[in-house]
Amino acid sequence: MKECILFGGTFDPIHNGHMAIAAKLHEVFNHQVTFLPTGIPPYKPPSQVLPIERLTMLQLAIGYTDKFAIDTLEIEQDTFCYTYKTLSLIRQQIGIATPLFFVIGSDSLITLNTWDNWQSLFNLTNFIIVHRTGYNSNNMPLELRHEFYQRVTSNLSEFKKSTSGKFYLLDFNPMNISSTKIRLDIKHNLAIKKYVPLKVQQYILEHNLYH
Ligand code: ATP
Numbered sequence: 001m002k003e004c005i006l007f008g009g010t011f012d013p014i015h016n017g018h019m020a021i022a023a024k025l026h027e028v029f030n031h032q033v034t035f036l037p038t039g040i041p042p043y044k045p046p047s048q049v050l051p052i053e054r055l056t057m058l059q060l061a062i063g064y065t066d067k068f069a070i071d072t073l074e075i076e077q078d079t080f081c082y083t084y085k086t087l088s089l090i091r092q093q094i095g096i097a098t099p100l101f102f103v104i105g106s107d108s109l110i111t112l113n114t115w116d117n118w119q120s121l122f123n124l125t126n127f128i129i130v131h132r133t134g135y136n137s138n139n140m141p142l143e144l145r146h147e148f149y150q151r152v153t154s155n156l157s158e159f160k161k162s163t164s165g166k167f168y169l170l171d172f173n174p175m176n177i178s179s180t181k182i183r184l185d186i187k188h189n190l191a192i193k194k195y196v197p198l199k200v201q202q203y204i205l206e207h208n209l210y211h
Contacts, residue, residue, distance in 0.1 A: 004034065004090070004094055004098060004099070004100050004101065005025060005029055005031055005032070005033045005034060005101045005103065005128070006034050006036045006071070006087075006090070006100070006101065006102050006103065006125075007021070007022060007025070007033055007034065007035050007036065007103040008036040008037075008038065008074075008083065008086075008102060008103070008104070009035070009036075009037065009038065010037070010038050010044060010047065010054070010179065011035065011037050011054055011057070011058050011179070012047045012049065012054055012179045012183070013049075013054065013057045013179060013182060013183075013196060013200055013204065013209075013210075014035075014054075014057050014058050014061045014179075014196070014197070014200060015177045015178070015179060015182055015195050015196050015200075016175060016177060016194075016195055016196060016197065017174070017175040017176075017177035017178070017195075018035075018061075019061060019197060020172075020175055021103065021130050021170075021172065022035070022067075022068055023067075024170065024172050025103065025128065025170070026067045026068070028156070028170065028171075029101075029160065032066060032067060032068065032069055033067065033068050033069075033103075034068070034069045034070065034071050035058055035062070035068065035069070035070045035071070036070075036071045036073070036074060036086070037051075037054055037055060037058055037070070037072070037074065037075040038074050038075065038081055039051065039074045039075050039076070039077040039078065039079065039080070039081040040077075040078065040079065040080055040081065048183070048209070048210055049209050049210065051075050051076075053203075053207065053209060054075070055070070055072065055075055056203065057200045057203055057204070058070055060197065060199040060200050060203055061196075061197045061199065061200050063199075071090075073086060073089065073090070074086055082115075082116040082117070083102070083115060083116075083121065084115070084116060084117040084118075084120050084121055084124065087100070087102065087121065087124040087125050088124060091124050096163065097163060098163065099126065099160065099161065099162055099163050099164075100124065100125045100126065100163065100164060101125065101126045101127070101128050102121075102125040102126070102127055102128070103127075103128045103130065103170075104127060104128075104129060104130070105129075105130050105131075105132040105135070105174075106129055106130065106131050106132045106135040106136070106137050107132045107134075107135040109127070109129050109135075109137055109140070109148075110135060110136075110137065110139050110140050110141075110144070112127075112140075112144055113140075113141055113143055113144040119147075122147070122151065122164060122165040123164055123165065124164055125164050126159065126162050126163075126164055126165065126166045126167070126168065127166075127167045127168070128167075128168050128170055129167055129168065129169045129170065130170050130172055130174065131169070131170075131172065131174050132174050133174050133176045137169075148167055151165055151166050151167050152166070152167040152168070152169070153166050153167070153168060154168070154169070156168065177195050181195070182195050182196060182210075183210045186204065186209070186210040186211060187210065187211065192204070
């Protein structure tokens with residue numbers, strides 16, 4: 001079965017928290033993890049760096065490995081990218097019977113009901129939830145909590161076979177890192193080497209990004 005694990009994000013820049021999540025996903029699902037960098041994120045202020053710079057940092061972080069891949073579908077567009085539209089396109093490519101998994105942090109989970117066409121997402125994909133410090137899934141609004149508790153499973157082998165519509169909580173100790181903090185640290189001339197892969201740090205310095 002050709003299942004598909006998608007890790008969507010702005011990756012502005014990619015950080016060690018993202019990389020640790022991807023490594024854990026690869027270990028648990030024993031499957032390639034595909035990073036899906038956003039084009040212009042609809043819910044965030046515009047990035048200070050070019051899409052090609054975010055993409056290059058992602059490529060530098062991943063290096064040459066079969067464990068990870070990058071899907072450039074969204075980042076190559078210069079319009080808003082709604083997740084349901086992207087996942088509909090991917091669904092057309094992989095067919096209706098292929099399990100699809102979309103990875104989100106618990107900060108994104110608790111606002112899932114604000115995503116465009118959010119209920120249609122359950123016909124397109126499963127969700128893998130990664131706990132994020134400070135964001136408790138009990139804080140979901142009622143309509144979302146209802147969907148979540150109907151759909152969540154702790155049975156990994158059952159989840160791996162599901163084509164769409166289920167949630168699974170990844171057993172993972174979160175790293176307290178965010179791209180926002182990294183961008184702020186750079187502005188304040190603070191060291192970021194603890195937070196990003198070495199090649200990404202070098203690229204940021206060489207290209208004077210986020211100042
Ligand atoms: P920003 O600070 O700019 O909002 P970010 O650090 O949240 O960025 P994104 O690229 O937006 O990074 O994250 C992509 C996905 O990874 C999101 O679903 C987010 O919730 C999740 N994520 C990012 N960092 C972590 C982390 N440290 N722990 C758990 N999940 C994370």
